[in-house]
Structures are given as structure tokens and as C-alpha cells.
Amino acid sequence: MASNHRELGVQTRDLSRSFGARTILDSITLDIPAGQFVALLGRSGSGKSTLLRALAGLDHDVEGSGTLRVPEKTSVVFQDSRLLPWQRVLANVLFGQPRSLHAAGQARLAEVGLAGRERAWPAELSGGEQQRVALARSLVDEPDLLLADEPFGALDALTRIKMHELLRDLIARHTPTVLLVTHDVDEAITLAQRVLVLDAGRLTVDLPIDLPARRDPGDPEFQHIRRTLLGALGVVPAAA
Template sequence: MTTPHTTTTRPDTVSPLAVSITGLRKAFGEKVILDGVDLTIRRGEFVVLLGPSGTGKTTLLRLLTGLEQPDAGEVLVPPARTSVYQEPRLVPSKRVLANVTIGQRRSRATREAGLRALAEVQLAGKARQWPATLSGGEAQRAALARALVREPDLLLLDEPFAALDALTRLRMQDLVGDLVARHRPAVLMVTHDVDEAVRLADRVLVLDRGRFAVDQAIDLPRPRDRTDPAALRHRSAFLAQLGVDRPHTDNPGSTS
């Protein structure tokens, strides 16, 4: 077995890569979760990760954040990286603006950056409110502002829309797509929703049995029409790979 090695490298203006993973292996006890994974993500690229539950999607995110260490292989990531989870994880005792700028040095510049981030996620009038007064979609937008105010080179999204109702989910997808296009971080998002993947991704990965079974570019114009024949072909192929081989309907749902 090779020696475990994780490196955090500062952003290099010459290199187009934000993430470089080589020979990644991770096991918990006797169970191997990731086995010889190789992955690169370019700066500004939106990559979506699909896969059945228990295949290691969240483990891969935790390795990229540094919360887990690999058993073998190399993980190169920028130091400026932030995460948004399924739950907003706002601090109830802090107002919305304080949540957005939490952990940063208190200054006029920090406050102004936080207010700009709130305006970007359409929460300009919510800075002084308490988290308990926000709707689910508003709370998740505040969590997104907290991630983006740090100007990350790598944004990690772990099923960030899963707890939202269908309409709010679509609006959040549009918002995230617009913000990523504007800020241009590298993005890795985990989801169980195939339609969401086709709608947002530049590339879709399907994780199966510890390795990527699919690494597919989605070269479709934006905004994307889910009824477009090319989008439907991608959708059908991903569903088949996930073992959910079913015909498209007028109201496609998510897979989980």
C-alpha cells in the first residue's frame, strides 16, 4: 500500500486545476469505500456527483474538506474552500449578517462583504433578522452567502437543496447556477436528483463500488430545458447506470 498523503496547495495562477486526486483509497475497517479514485476539477467547473446511498459520496467531500484523511493516494486542494450542507447550520443566537461573516475578523470591510453576499442571494433586507424567522429557502440562501463571502476557490455542496420544497428547490438551483457563473469557483456537488445534475453540471460523475462508473460532460446551452432531447438522453443514461431504468414522463421526479 502506498503511503497516505494529503496536500493543501495554494491556488496557482498558472494551473487550471483546483482539485487533483490521484490513487485515492479510503476504507472504514474492512469496508473499502473509495478504491483508486482519480479526479481533476478545473477552476470554474461545476461537477455533480451521483451514486446510490453508501457509495462514498459524502466521504469524498469530507476528504476534500480535510475532515477525513485518505489511506492512500494524493489529494491536492486549494486552502480557500467552503461547504454548504443539506441543513443551513446557522447559529440561532447570531443574527443573519453575523452568521454570514462568522469566523472572520470584525471590521467595516467584513460587514460590507457580508451585506454584498446577502444582496447576491436576495436577502438584502434580512441582515438584522434572527435565523428562526427565516424560511427554509431563506436559511439555505444565508448558508450559501456564508460560503461565498469567503471567495472560495473550491465550493463543496452536499445535497444543499434536499430539504426544500420543489418550487424553492428550482429557484435555488437557478440561484446557485448564477452565483457559480459569476464567482467561478470549482464546484463539487453531491445529489441524488438526476434532473438537478443535468440542469446544473458541466460534468456528471457516477460513483459505484468505490470508483467512477461514469464521467460525462454535459455540453448543453444554459438555461437548460429538461425536455430537450439531449438532456433526456443524459437523464436516461444516468438513471440506467443508477439502476432506475424507467421511461421519461412529463413530470420527472428525483431519484434517491
């Protein structure tokens, strides 16, 4: 169910999803205030992408008697840039949008560092540049909610660092609510104001991240949060 209220981020009550006898989401209740950046961690098969698809309106078989509310203006960015190879860069950014957003498309490309590349073909771009185009496309109509499904998972380490900086700047400028699905604990702590852990279809951790906007992985508090989350994921013993 979509809402026109800008103050709404995400709200779910008792959201469930099963595939055959297997329960993937088990009565998920979640509130995300408008403008908050939330990262969602979980092991493979924990239900992260299933939850994101439900919030994006891409899965109509979610169950339960509860609520599912997201803003009407919601966009999604995936690990694969999903650019149309037969369309030039600006046409990809504006795909499905009214002609009135032509100038906005050019502005978003400039914001992601691709001014002057409007008429390039996707094949002429690096993987990082293609993801920059995908980010520009996801923000061209100023969405109230941005859902990101491991958007940097296929990029090399140095490119990921640059993309983290870019995403942080874009979110500060456009202020959507963000739900970022990731396997990367450091990425979650670096970017988010709040980190959730999904385990066996249930939210088992809901941790606010009280760190400066520009975060140092060497900071003892960063490392404490990291150990707490790795413990919740079963990677290391839980932090004391």
C-alpha cells in the same frame, strides 16, 4: 494538501477510505479543472459524502500513496444550513471571518435576495431563506472551491427550482470550482458541466454535459443524458 494556485481545481490520485473491513472509496483518481462545475451522483452508501469530506479536509483518515490537492480557500455548504440560532443573519454569514469582510457579507446577502434581513434571527427565516444564508456564507471570502453536499435536498420542489437559478447565477458571478453531491439526476444535468457517478467506491461514469446554460428538461438531449445516468445508477435499463 492545500495549494495556493488559482488554476488548481481538484486533483486526487488513488484516494481510498475504509471503515473497518468495508472499503468506501477505492483508489479514486480525479481531476477537476479550475472553474468547472461538477455534479457527483451515486446511490446511498456509494461514498459520495465520504469523498466530499475528504476534499474538505474533514476526514484525515483517507489512505493511499497518491495525491490529494485542493485549493487553500475551500468552503462547504451542507443540506442543513447549520446556522447558529443565537447569531443574527449577518453574523452567521461572517462567522469565523475577519471584520474586514463585513461589507462583503452584506453584498452576499443582497446577492441571495436577503438585503435588509441582516439582523433577522435564523428562526425567522424559511428553510429556503436559511439555505440562501448558507450560500452567502460559503461565498463571502471568494473561495476557489465550493463543495456542496445535497444543499437543496430538504427543500420543496418549487423552492429547489428557485435555488437552482440562484446557484447558477452565483457561480457565474464568483467562478469557483464546484463539486455538487446530489441524488437528483435532473438537478445534476440542470446545473453541471460534467457529471460523475460513484458506485461501490469507484467512479464508473464521467460525462460532459454539452447543453445550453439554461436547460430544458424536455430537450431530447437532456432526456438522453438523463436515461444514460439513470441506467448507470441501475434505475432504468441503460440507454442504447
